[in-house]
Amino acid sequence: MTAEADREGAASSGPVSAVSAVVPAVDAHPQTQPVAWRHRHLLDVDALTRAELELVMGTTDAMREVLARPIPKVPALRGTNVTILFYEASTRTRVSFEVAAKNLSCDVVNIAAASSSVSKGESLVDTVRTIEALGADMLVMRHPASGAPYLAAEVFGGSVLNGGDGWHAHPSQALLDLYTLRSRLPGGSLEGRKVVILGDALHSRVARSNIWTLTAMGADLWLCGPSTLLRGFEAWAAHGAAGRRFTVTSDVDAAIRDADVVMALRIQKERMASGLLPSLREYAARYGLTTERLRAASPDVVVMHPGPMNEGVEIAADVAVDPRSVITAQVTNGVAVRMALLYLLAGARHDGGNA
Amino acid sequence: MSDVAADQVLRGWAVDPAAGREGAAEVTLRDGLVDRVAWLSGEAADGLGPDGSLILPGLVDLHAHFREPGNEDAETVASGQAAAAHGGFTTVAVMPNTSPAIDEPGVVARVRAAAAASGSPVRVLVHAAVTVGRGGETLAPLGELADAGVAGFSDDGAPVHAAALLRNALAYAGALGLPIIDHPEDPSLTKGAEASEGYVASVLGLKGWPVAGEAGAVARAIAILADVVADVPGARLHLTHVSTAASLAHVRAAKAAGLPVTCDVTPHHIAFTDEWIAGSRRWAWEALDDAGAARDPWTDGALVAPPFDTSLRVNPPLRTPPDAAACVAALADGTADAIATDHAPHTEVDKHVEFGWAINGISGIETALPIVLAAVDAGLVPLARAVEALTTGPARILGERQRLVPGLREGEPADLVVVDRGATWTVTPGSLRSKGKNSPLLGRELHGVVLLTLAGGRVAYTAG
Numbered sequence: 084m085t086a087e088a089d090r091e092g093a094a095s096s097g098p099v100s101a102v103s104a105v106v107p108a109v110d111a112h113p114q115t116q117p118v119a120w121r122h123r124h125l126l127d128v129d130a131l132t133r134a135e136l137e138l139v140m141g142t143t144d145a146m147r148e149v150l151a152r153p154i155p156k157v158p159a160l161r162g163t164n165v166t167i168l169f170y171e172a173s174t175r176t177r178v179s180f181e182v183a184a185k186n187l188s189c190d191v192v193n194i195a196a197a198s199s200s201v202s203k204g205e206s207l208v209d210t211v212r213t214i215e216a217l218g219a220d221m222l223v224m225r226h227p228a229s230g231a232p233y234l235a236a237e238v239f240g241g242s243v244l245n246g247g248d249g250w251h252a253h254p255s256q257a258l259l260d261l262y263t264l265r266s267r268l269p270g271g272s273l274e275g276r277k278v279v280i281l282g283d284a285l286h287s288r289v290a291r292s293n294i295w296t297l298t299a300m301g302a303d304l305w306l307c308g309p310s311t312l313l314r315g316f317e318a319w320a321a322h323g324a325a326g327r328r329f330t331v332t333s334d335v336d337a338a339i340r341d342a343d344v345v346m347a348l349r350i351q352k353e354r355m356a357s358g359l360l361p362s363l364r365e366y367a368a369r370y371g372l373t374t375e376r377l378r379a380a381s382p383d384v385v386v387m388h389p390g391p392m393n394e395g396v397e398i399a400a401d402v403a404v405d406p407r408s409v410i411t412a413q414v415t416n417g418v419a420v421r422m423a424l425l426y427l428l429a430g431a432r433h434d435g436g437n438a
Numbered sequence: 439m440s441d442v443a444a445d446q447v448l449r450g451w452a453v454d455p456a457a458g459r460e461g462a463a464e465v466t467l468r469d470g471l472v473d474r475v476a477w478l479s480g481e482a483a484d485g486l487g488p489d490g491s492l493i494l495p496g497l498v499d500l501h502a503h504f505r506e507p508g509n510e511d512a513e514t515v516a517s518g519q520a521a522a523a524h525g526g527f528t529t530v531a532v533m534p535n536t537s538p539a540i541d542e543p544g545v546v547a548r549v550r551a552a553a554a555a556s557g558s559p560v561r562v563l564v565h566a567a568v569t570v571g572r573g574g575e576t577l578a579p580l581g582e583l584a585d586a587g588v589a590g591f592s593d594d595g596a597p598v599h600a601a602a603l604l605r606n607a608l609a610y611a612g613a614l615g616l617p618i619i620d621h622p623e624d625p626s627l628t629k630g631a632e633a634s635e636g637y638v639a640s641v642l643g644l645k646g647w648p649v650a651g652e653a654g655a656v657a658r659a660i661a662i663l664a665d666v667v668a669d670v671p672g673a674r675l676h677l678t679h680v681s682t683a684a685s686l687a688h689v690r691a692a693k694a695a696g697l698p699v700t701c702d703v704t705p706h707h708i709a710f711t712d713e714w715i716a717g718s719r720r721w722a723w724e725a726l727d728d729a730g731a732a733r734d735p736w737t738d739g740a741l742v743a744p745p746f747d748t749s750l751r752v753n754p755p756l757r758t759p760p761d762a763a764a765c766v767a768a769l770a771d772g773t774a775d776a777i778a779t780d781h782a783p784h785t786e787v788d789k790h791v792e793f794g795w796a797i798n799g800i801s802g803i804e805t806a807l808p809i810v811l812a813a814v815d816a817g818l819v820p821l822a823r824a825v826e827a828l829t830t831g832p833a834r835i836l837g838e839r840q841r842l843v844p845g846l847r848e849g850e851p852a853d854l855v856v857v858d859r860g861a862t863w864t865v866t867p868g869s870l871r872s873k874g875k876n877s878p879l880l881g882r883e884l885h886g887v888v889l890l891t892l893a894g895g896r897v898a899y900t901a902g
Contacts, residue, residue: 127745129641129736208790228792229632229643230746237744249794251643291643315640322637322734 113430257292282348450491456845470895496528508537516556523898612673683764722762783874801874851895
């Protein structure tokens with residue numbers, strides 16, 4: 084049985100093979116598993132190999148199996164203290180991590196920056212040292228500054244899991260997007276599939292992380308939006324990390340034509356104030372993902388959005404609930420992927436793995 | 439007080455740009471003076487080559503930050519002088535972005551007093567602010583400051599933003615015989631910027647600082663200078679820490695047109711690039727492919743350090759490998775008149791934070807010479823030209839009023855540095871004399887060890 088076929092089985096709620104090399108039995112602590120995960124932290128996805136991505140996918144399959152149980156909980160990480168430190172407002176990602184950690188029997192502490200000493204001006208370094216002194220083994224953090232999790236990882240003795248940093252990276256989102264896509268695309272493969280990321284790439288950590296993971300899996304990635312929101316990506320595409328397919332364009336028709344996947348990104352109102360866009364109305368008219376525009380895509384196109392959505396701006400309300408939309412599945416898979424990541428990092432930590 | 443240089447005979451490869459000469463030499467010191475400079479040839483020169491001990495005029499830095507008054511936990515005049523001496527510099531012009539700003543003669547006197555009190559023979563020149571409080575609104579008392587002996591005027595850290603004010607400052611300072619040292623930046627293009635706009639900033643999700651943010655300001659300043667100089671022939675514009683090919687093209691054209699414009703480049707913009715922020719540590723010239731384009735550090739194994747090291751946060755930002763190459767080329771062809779360190783020491787409190795929240799600046803006066811020598815080693819700039827850009831080049835910009843005449847001249851107080859070019863040292867917090875340990879070179883072994891720095895006939899630094 085191949086890894087992909089096995090993953091397909093899990094995604095369709097079928098039985099999970101207990102003997103597959105990439106699907107560990109996750110009821111026990113990861114230290115007892117023959118997993119080949121070498122990263123102590125998950126700060127970015129730029130360095131993940133295809134084999135490592137496959138391992139995350141396989142582990143997520145096993146976690147989906149756990150989630151399908153009457154009591155979706157395993158003792159694998161019992162006694163592991165997970166602190167969730169969010170410096171930005173978030174509901175779905177924070178709750179998703181919390182549910183994931185609890186499903187693995189972790190003890191969870193939630194810190195919202197506004198309610199802690201952070202709002203009194205404590206530095207990130209001091210905050211992280213305090214969290215460690217309070218017994219945290221793993222730190223899930225979201226921060227408005229790109230690269231902040233690297234600073235945390237420099238001083239934290241346990242594992243740091245990046246829950247989104249500035250415009251830079253959102254590893255768990257990219258991995259759940261990858262998982263969701265593989266469960267929806269025929270054959271479960273991204274190889275040669277035309278994937279369009281549409282919208283405000285400039286300010287999007289989701290776009291950046293998806294560029295790495297989707298191109299690593301062989302997708303033909305297109306980034307599309309108003310040229311003001313694509314600055315810098317032309318240079319990225321021109322460098323084109325070896326062997327990756329990556330196109331940047333402002334031509335929405337060219338981008339969507341025959342697309343297998345279209346992911347719309349959130350447009351924020353602040354973008355008009357900084358002169359990047361004339362108006363939301365103009366954006367919706369020129370780049371909004373509508374049923375009309377989707378007609379040019381593949382008939383089986385998969386529609387995604389990392390949320391939260393501005394319906395009627397970057398995505399039409401009917402498209403958001405179209406059967407071709409997997410936006411709700413993205414949320415569900417988010418819990419399974421985050422369980423997999425916590426599990427893998429806990430295993431690597433005990434192996435003394437590196438970042 | 440520092441000791442008068444001992445009577446001794448220095449033997450090595452001397453470079454004296456003022457005399458237009460380099461070669462094996464024997465420099466005899468007596469009573470703190472250069473008693474004799476003997477250029478050697480034949481057997482006498484055996485073993486004395488450009489790869490061994492170098493004897494150079496004391497280096498001149500026209501742009502450094504010594505943080506006093508106001509930020510003495512980052513640097514003091516005394517610790518800055520010690521760092522300068524360790525780096526081979528015997529003359530340093532400090533920038534006025536202190537607290538309070540150096541915008542009136544009282545603060546100038548205070549800096550001078552600190553320099554005298556330290557006992558260090560390293561000469562500290564003072565740049566004064568162009569505008570009151572560096573606020574960009576009202577001209578500082580430029581005449582009084584000129585009378586107090588300042589070397590130039592600069593609002594460094596920020597540009598003189600209003601074109602009208604820059605125009606008036608160039609005219610007013612020009613009549614006083616002093617340069618305006620402009621930090622070229624258009625803030626409307628650089629607000630909140632974290633890294634040079636392009637590939638690396640895009641991948642790392644850092645807000646881009648576009649080339650136009652500097653080149654546009656350079657072009658504007660040159661256009662204003664051209665206008666002013668017609669009426670005020672003494673007007674002089676110096677553009678500091680120029681970092682892009684586009685800016686240098688404007689400077690090159692202005693010089694060709696005969697305008698009184700000069701510029702400097704920094705060691706870090708010559709040798710470091712934006713890819714260092716992603717974790718690369720190769721020299722800029724090692725990051726170019728055969729066609730002169732930037733290689734991809736994500737695919738060629740160049741990323742060896744964790745990304746987002748805040749010691750790399752600097753303004754203007756580290757640029758692409760081709761821009762760094764343009765800076766070296768400008769140094770080699772004379773478009774860049776000087777190398778300025780922009781030594782910017784900072785505390786751990788201001789640097790050990792998130793990348794985008796870290797204060798700008800690199801502590802660089804002690805690593806400047808080794809970096810420049812690495813570019814010389816790479817064949818990018820001749821040794822004599824590099825030394826010129828570290829001595830007579832900046833001295834000319836600082837002006838004759840400062841009576842700066844770097845050189846190895848008989849009968850004059852010894853003002854020189856001896857460098858063992860073949861020896862190495864490792865940059866560590868302990869090896870840096872500066873209070874600012876914010877160097878991206880921490881842990882790195884550099885070629886070029888300063889053995890002796892003499893300033894005004896006295897010992898500023900001696901190894902061991």
